[in-house]
Amino acid sequence: xxxxxxxxxxxxxxxxxxxxxxxxxxxxxxxxxxxxxxxxxxxxxxxxxxxxxxxxxxxxxxxxxxxxxxxxxxxxxxxxxxxxxxxxxxxxxxxxxxxxxxxxxxxxxxxxxxxxxxxxxxxxxxxxxxxxxxxxxxxxxxxxxxxxxxxxxxxxxxxxxxxxxxxxxxxxxxxxxxxxxxxxxxxxxxxxxxxxxxxxxxxxxxxxxxxxxxxxxxxxxxxxxxxxxxxxxxxxxxxxxxxxxxxxxxxxxxxxxxxxxxxxxxxxxxxxxxxxxxxxxxxxxxxxxxxxxxxxxxxxxxxxxxxxxxxxxxxxxxxxxxxxx
Numbered sequence: 001x002x003x004x005x006x007x008x009x010x011x012x013x014x015x016x017x018x019x020x021x022x023x024x025x026x027x028x029x030x031x032x033x034x035x036x037x038x039x040x041x042x043x044x045x046x047x048x049x050x051x052x053x054x055x056x057x058x059x060x061x062x063x064x065x066x067x068x069x070x071x072x073x074x075x076x077x078x079x080x081x082x083x084x085x086x087x088x089x090x091x092x093x094x095x096x097x098x099x100x101x102x103x104x105x106x107x108x109x110x111x112x113x114x115x116x117x118x119x120x121x122x123x124x125x126x127x128x129x130x131x132x133x134x135x136x137x138x139x140x141x142x143x144x145x146x147x148x149x150x151x152x153x154x155x156x157x158x159x160x161x162x163x164x165x166x167x168x169x170x171x172x173x174x175x176x177x178x179x180x181x182x183x184x185x186x187x188x189x190x191x192x193x194x195x196x197x198x199x200x201x202x203x204x205x206x207x208x209x210x211x212x213x214x215x216x217x218x219x220x221x222x223x224x225x226x227x228x229x230x231x232x233x234x235x236x237x238x239x240x241x242x243x244x245x246x247x248x249x250x251x252x253x254x255x256x257x258x259x260x261x262x263x264x265x266x267x268x269x270x271x272x273x274x275x276x277x278x279x280x281x282x283x284x285x286x287x288x289x290x291x292x293x294x295x296x297x298x299x300x301x302x303x304x305x306x307x308x309x310x311x312x313x314x315x316x317x318x319x320x321x322x323x324x325x
Contacts, residue, residue, distance in 0.1 A: 018047055044109070
């Protein structure tokens with residue numbers, strides 16, 4: 001049974017960068033969020049154009065049926081004045097914001113909040129199958145999901161971090177992140193410049209490298225991977241896809257009853273629309289806080305070993321046969 005939320009309880013501040021193109025799966029994720037959160041939420045949706053904003057408003061008017069929660073949608077152009085103020089003197093942060101859209105999950109919540117305020121950042125492919133509560137956002141440091149092996153790509157940016165003596169956290173997944181606004185913007189601007197600044201390759205995984213560096217710089221740790229689960233495209237799941245087993249049947253074996261959240265990365269997010277009904281029905285309540293696992297550092301030796309292994313697999317044609325991710 002849902003616990004009563006007192007009127008004085010402050011809503012959790014939740015942010016999602018969302019394009020209408022992601023709605024075929026993101027809609028299900030947002031529905032699960034507003035339905036199964038045991039805490040009041042203020043959901044901030046961040047999008048690109050005014051047309052995108054209108055489309056998301058139309059969808060949220062249908063999806064949002066819980067009076068406990070608030071939501072708003074902000075288009076990119078509406079934040080230009082805030083960018084000029086908050087990022088004044090931070091040219092690398094301003095340039096970074098115009099890179100890959102995923103990178104705005106780092107920059108844009110900072111423009112919509114006051115220093116020290118809670119930021120809970122979500123990817124649009126995170127699903128909440130049970131009644132849950134978010135973990136407590138620490139007063140300092142960063143909380144990230146845990147992923148095996150990690151998503152620190154591309155290798156040339158990782159190499160640049162090592163060359164500049166920038167420690168990176170291992171096993172980072174950025175489906176869910178907890179942070180506080182306005183933490184050490186000068187250092188983050190320096191970090192982006194050291195990693196390449198305007199020459200950074202415009203690929204989404206650079207976001208994970210930035211988070212990994214912030215985590216080692218500010219401290220924090222991983223959300224409990226037994227509760228905050230990152231879907232892993234294992235060798236077995238690759239083979240199942242190859243022989244024609246449906247995505248729904250691949251997801252069926254996940255331990256849904258144990259989860260607060262499943263990050264449906266890669267192909268699995270496109271399987272969510274087929275997984276309605278019994279497969280994703282609520283099974284348990286997860287209102288208790290779960291432990292945080294300290295970050296461990298991603299070493300140069302592990303990076304080199306991984307690059308050698310990928311080279312061997314590439315030579316053998318593994319990625320051509322079963323896909324890269």
